[in-house]
Amino acid sequence: MTTVTHLISSTPTLARDIDGKAISAQVLDEVREEVLALAGQQIFPALAVLLVGDDPASHVYVRNKLLRAKEVGIRSLEYRLPDDASQAQVLEQIAQLNADASVNGILVQLPLPGHIDEAAVIHAIDPIKDVDGFHRENVGGLVQGMEVLTPCTPSGCMRLLKETCGDISGLHAVVIGRSNIVGKPMATLLLQAHCSVSVVHSRSVDAPALCRLADIVVAAVGRPHLIDASWLKPGAVVIDVGINRVTDESGSHLVGDVDYASARTVARAITPVPGGVGPMTIAYLLKNTLIAAKLQRAVKAREPDPDGCDSDIN
Structure with missing residues (x-):
């Protein structure tokens, strides 16, 4: 009698990485092509970035955003105010940018110094130039399914899911966190993609059990x-938006909200940190600048002709 021994590997199949760098490069290529097409129509999208104070991390973020803008052909303008600038000075600068028809997108780099009301500053930006997508009109429009400027990080996450999963309609998605910047708009975009959506937060009962029901986390x-x-x-497919700096025996480094080494033994696909969601945020900031330019052009086309004729007819 011949005995056949079946060898079963004890090594689990690991999740594949969702390459945010590669996918963001695709988005930037798409933006670059559209910028070139608009240039042929004498339309030149421009992004204005306002930085208040001397926060080192903010300076790095702004520099990276301006570099990517230059790479895709978007004109960038940088405005700096000192750390002790008053709220009135910040609002005045925003008013000037709102009134400047050559500026399509306005980004105020957060956080702002403590004496300035961030909400007042955000809501002072013309909603059609609010490329962060944080203005109350854009937030409300997103919930209603209108064509508005949408927060960059959730938009980038949706692109990662599209590239990884294709059609996600009918899947159960769990969003962990309910911030205005990521959690709430993320849940809304997933609903628009016809997912069943749960939002887990600090008051949720047995959050791990809720997450174990999810096709997308x-x-x-x-x-x-x-x-x-x-x-x-x-x-499950895991999108890790978290960026946390930790220090251990190997030094200081960035990690996500997800324990990557553990999660990838169970998940099908996962975003690494860094290199996952982060690059998508800047890519969609520039995509929003392009969308803003188009929306502003459409609004201008609907405005009555100053001579009394409808501009769409001419």
Whole structure:
């Protein structure tokens, strides 16, 4: 009698990385092509960035955004105010940019110094130039399914899901975190994509059990390594928005809200940190600048001709 021994590997199949760098490069290529096409129509999208104070991290973020803008052909303008600038000075600068027809997008780099009301500054930006998508009119329009400027990070996450999963309609998505910047708009975009959506937060009862029901998990809470394999359904797709700096025996480095090493033994696909969601945020900032330029052009086309004729007829 011949005995046949079946060897079963004890090494689990690991999730594949969702390459945010490669996918963001695709988005930037798309933006570059559209910018070139608009140039042929004498339309030149421009992004104005306002930086208040001397926060080192903010300076790095602004520099990276301006470099990417230059790469795709978007004209960029940088405005700096000192750390002790008054709220009135900040609002005056925004008013000038709102009134400048050559500026299509306005970005105020956050955080602002403590004596300035961030909400007042955000809502002072013309909604059609609000490329961060934080203005109350854009937030409300997003919920109603209108064509508005949408927060960059959730938009980038949706592109990652599209490239990874294709059609996600009917899938169950869990968003961990309910911030205005990521969690809430992310849940709204997933609903628009016809997912069943749950939002898990600090008051949720048995959050891990809720997450184990999800085909898609989006983590955005700002707590390093909160989510591990025990939170995940086998085969889930994990989008890790968290960027947390930690220091351990190997030094200081960035980690996500998801315990990457653990989660990838269960998930089907996962975004690494860094190199996952981060590059998508800047790519969609520039895409929003392009969308803003188009929206402004459409509004201008609908305006009555100063001579009394409808401009669409001429």
